[in-house]
Amino acid sequence: MIFGLFKRKSGNIAIVERQYGLLTAAARQPFLYTDLDVPDTVMGRFEMLSAILILYFRRTRASARTGQEIAQEIVDAFFEDVDHSIRELGVGDVSVPKKMKKFAGMFYGRLESYAAALENGDRQALADALRRNFHPQQEDAPPMIGLARYLISAEAALAEVSEDLVETGQLRVPPAAGQ
Numbered sequence: 001m002i003f004g005l006f007k008r009k010s011g012n013i014a015i016v017e018r019q020y021g022l023l024t025a026a027a028r029q030p031f032l033y034t035d036l037d038v039p040d041t042v043m044g045r046f047e048m049l050s051a052i053l054i055l056y057f058r059r060t061r062a063s064a065r066t067g068q069e070i071a072q073e074i075v076d077a078f079f080e081d082v083d084h085s086i087r088e089l090g091v092g093d094v095s096v097p098k099k100m101k102k103f104a105g106m107f108y109g110r111l112e113s114y115a116a117a118l119e120n121g122d123r124q125a126l127a128d129a130l131r132r133n134f135h136p137q138q139e140d141a142p143p144m145i146g147l148a149r150y151l152i153s154a155e156a157a158l159a160e161v162s163e164d165l166v167e168t169g170q171l172r173v174p175p176a177a178g179q
Contacts, residue, residue, distance in 0.1 A: 012169075016073045019056075019169035023074070026173035027052040036150060036176060037142035038134060042089070046082070047134050050107050051151060052173055053078060054114050059158040060166060067166040079104065106133075118155055123148045150176050 027049040033040040038048050053074070060071040079100065086099050110133055117126035127148035135141030157174045165171050 012070055012073055015070055015167075015169035016077060017169075019070060019171060020074050020077050022170070022172055023052050023056055024049060026175075029176050031176040032147070032150075036147040037144055038147065042085070044134060046103070047110075049078070050110050051114065051130070051147075053107075054111050055151060055155050055158055055173065056171065057111070058115065058118065058155060059161065059171065063163060063166050067163065070167070070169065078107075114151075117148075118152065121152060123152060126151065 027045065032038045032048055033044070038044050056074070057071055060067045063071070082103050083096060083100055086096055086103075087093075091099055110129070113129045113133075114126060117123075117129055123145065127144040130144040130147055130151075131141050134144060134147075154174050158171065161171050
């Protein structure tokens with residue numbers, strides 16, 4: 001686990017760490033990579049974790065203050081994790097801020113495009129956005145409709161999760177089919 005990510009905040013360390021772990025585990029479900037056309041690459045894992053985090057943020061946007069604070073700390077942990085990963089891949093210190101800016105832009109762009117499709121329950125629009133992001137510049141990319149279906153159903157399930165689970169960092173994203 002990435003214990004060093006949570007140094008700054010004192011009150012929610014255990015909660016944020018537990019919730020971030022659950023979200024990361026949800027994004028690493030083997031079924032996503034073997035059956036739902038998520039590429040098993042560094043960028044594929046970034047894309048999948050981004051999608052799971054987007055579902056989480058959409059769930060917590062209407063949460064009480066505590067849930068929103070935890071969500072912000074998870075965003076911070078995510079970007080610290082991305083920073084650490086970039087450095088592990090050998091990107092030099094001078095280039096890291098530029099790369100981080102690019103990843104932040106990618107994440108928030110996805111948040112916007114996925115949210116629009118999720119708001120309308122538009123499976124095809126979500127699948128199209130997923131296809132563009134998970135398989136850029138690939139003309140024969142898979143349709144991503146299975147992943148879109150999963151994300152829409154996962155979001156519906158997360159809407160039913162009690163606020164107590166959100167505030168204690170125990171929100172679990174439902175498993176993808178086949179798990």
